[in-house]
Amino acid sequence: MCTAELDDRNQLALAALKIPGVVNVREFMVGEGNVRVEAIGTSNDDITRIARELASLGLRISEEILLRAQYVSPFEAFNPEFEE
Template sequence: MTSRELDALDRRILYTLQAEARRTSSTDIADSLDASASTVRNRIQRLEADGVLRGYHADVDYERAGYQLYTLIVCTAPIPEREELAEAAAAVPGVVEVQEVMTGERNVMVRAIGVDGDDLSRIGEELDELGLRVSDEDLIRNTHRSPYAKFGDGDE
């Protein structure tokens, strides 16, 4: 994977999209950054093509959607198998996100939605069958996000 140097305009575009991608058009971004809408569209396309901007994701309030059991399942995977096991965990029904952690024993974080306690038990069992050792399970109350401030600084 290669990385590329982002200039101030690229960083500001990323910051703006992180803050509110759904309700922000390239024209809105252009107006706030003193650039043309076509320049912003071209930059976004290049950021997508380069793999810097990987997608646009819905932020779902699972509780309001009727799923009370939004859970963080902390797991341990053998280091040589971590990536493979994390990818396999993402395919378990009910799992909505998997993160690989680079340090420590608790190196795979699984976010899952369960409709009831039995469903969460099933998810934990399936993760165990894959070869992940479940260390902890925590119900998530809220998730708070903010855009990466360095993208919004405008510095070269």
């Protein structure tokens, strides 16, 4: 979770997306944590590099969360064959 100045939020979010390893950037309409960055790395060095690059853009990193696993399921109501 990062924080950007309001006037710079869009520009910094787009710049963050160009960093190798960054796969998703979201802008939120809040003060703190208004830019959420999702990045993937294979080592601690990858994550450190990404964090340094985000900071060098001018984003202030306010929270880092390391994800161990993620499970998803599609929403079946969008499936044309879905029946209740």
